[in-house]
Amino acid sequence: MTVSPEKPARKLSMKQRYTALTHDLDWTPTYVTEEEIFPFTTFEGIKVHDWSKWEDPFRLTVEAYNKYQAEKDRRLYAVLDGFAQSQGQLGLTEARYMNAMKIFLQGIPIHEYDAHRNFSYLARYANGPGARFAALCQSMDELRHAQTEIHTLSHYNKYFDGMHDWHKWSDRVWYLSVPKSFFEDAMTAGPFEWLIAIGFSFEYLLTNLLFVPFMSGAAFNGDLPTMTFGFSAQSDESRHMTLGLEAIKFMLEQDEDNLPIVQDWLDKWFWRGYRLIALVAGMMDYMLPKRVMSWKEAFELYFEEQMLNGLFKDLEYYGIKPPRHVQWAIDEKEILSHQVYWVLYQYSHAAAFTTTIPDEADQAWLQESYPETWPVFKAAVWDKAQRVQDAGGRYFNPGLPQLCTVCQIPMGFTEPGDPLTQCQRQSVYEGERYDFCSDGCQWIFDREPTKYRQSWLPVHQIYQGNCGGPTLPDVAAWYGLQPGDGAEYLGSPDHQNWLAWHGQAPKED
Amino acid sequence: MAVRANYDYDWPSRSAAELYGDDQLVHIWWKGNPFFVSAQTFRFPKAMPFGELVGLCKGFFAADPDFVPDAMDTVQWRIDKVDVTPDMSASLEANGVGHKSLVEFSI
């Protein structure tokens, strides 16, 4: 053993390592102008004076990133493998639980990939090395999320319907146009708006509502793979939240002229994101056989308490106000999930998930969680749906819904304070009428009508003859739906298989 | 306001009236009945008599078990949120129903 005559150099501190391996690797170009290298960071009107002020609080380097991401993947894939080997799908609470997962796994992986692409673009085109490196890490994270979700899905696809053509569906099916339009809206904005849209509004403000109660719900319903990829993704998400917060503060600190632009984007993307996760409200309250918390409770905990009473007090320092239509969202927390699931229930014959009338236990939980509003909805719609079913039928809406031009959700949301009268908003732009579900969506359209008049609205596309033909079977074939993917849960192949796997005969009724 | 872009940004509507030829989209809304979760969108000829629309409604809304078709004969119609008394034999166009108009009733 040789002993070094001198003591080794002192290890660099975390801060020194971070600076040496990110900021200090940057150089000032001399052969070309900064504008030529970074041509996309000026047209949005955001003024930046000093890119070196962009710091990553995580102080992550390539080495640390690789080390910890590899460990996360190692843990995750051990769980996925063990679940598959031990036939873990048999231990779910019920087969109908999978419907919530189907919507998630059909709708989200492709947009994780979209996020990967756009953060790659930022990793190249942001002027500062701090921003570029944080974007590079997030870009790789998003690719990892797409992969882990697809791996989770691939196991379930062997046992359940509604999984086999997720990629095609995400591009074609009506309810999946909701996430698609959201992410494509963000991707077609400039880099700073993207950061406020995805980095800040989605990741910091809202993503907790999507992931945390939902993944805890997966844990509660025996869905180990979803819990594990969800929590594993969330560990990256904490870094993304930090990037989003760093992004908004960086813009606000660089120049006070940035404030009105940032506020406008925040107002827009809060509402876009909130409408997108309305789907989660329906899934949480109606599709999980065992529930961790209601949408209302999650909204109060993860949005009102953490964001309105925490974050926005912090941002007030810069002159930022809470999002423009936030009160509308607060007012909706008692009714949102009822309305969303009622949409899903009556159109599930044209979808890749199944639905059913809430059973006795579900109804008791709904009554307890929503004592004011559940009885109203039960009387207005569910009792009637039950009568249709008792007479040997099953209520499906025989037509096509009016869609909101911005969020693309069927216009079933109601006027504030009136849970049963749908909200109807219209704007006219260059002689053409456009429809909206809320003041929030109308405001977004009125700001940028030339963007949103391009909305690929599934119902309008069907009527233009772009979706395989005029009848439901034509459209279902074009979507790539197969028998069993959609419609009623009771008696569906998933339900029958579940009973057979557990040695029970199908119910006689 | 104009979209902030690094080029002259202007794209046409994906649901403009001319994409539907002699037809147009019409939203029909049974206000106050959430059993139909939203207004319904249809593609109708502009020249279709309003009375034919009423006849189609009588069939369509029968998906609600409490629906009584005859009730539609006496409803107050509204077109784009204005009370109207339609001429049942005149066309949708002549009655003021345009592309993506909202035709509303309640029972």
Added chain:
Amino acid sequence: MSVSAEPRPVGVDLQENEENRALVEAIEADNEDLNIRHMPGMIRLTKTGQLVINQASVESRLGRPWETHEFQLAIISYFGEFVEWDDDQIVIAWKH
């Protein structure tokens, strides 16, 4: 790092599993008046003011070296801001 905010709650959600037990114990020991909520698969720790994670506390309970970067394997979500993330300490607080 100076923190001038009025005391408001901050918090962190962690995966609740054996690997994180020492970490949770260290946080409990170093943060007075910590609120704890268990949910399936996770644990939610909140506190008014600031929440501190000390490397030395975690290491003494874990019985092995622990880099603060390892916190990334445990965290699901947080609210507040990472006002400090160094070799020996992580601090979550609101800045304003």
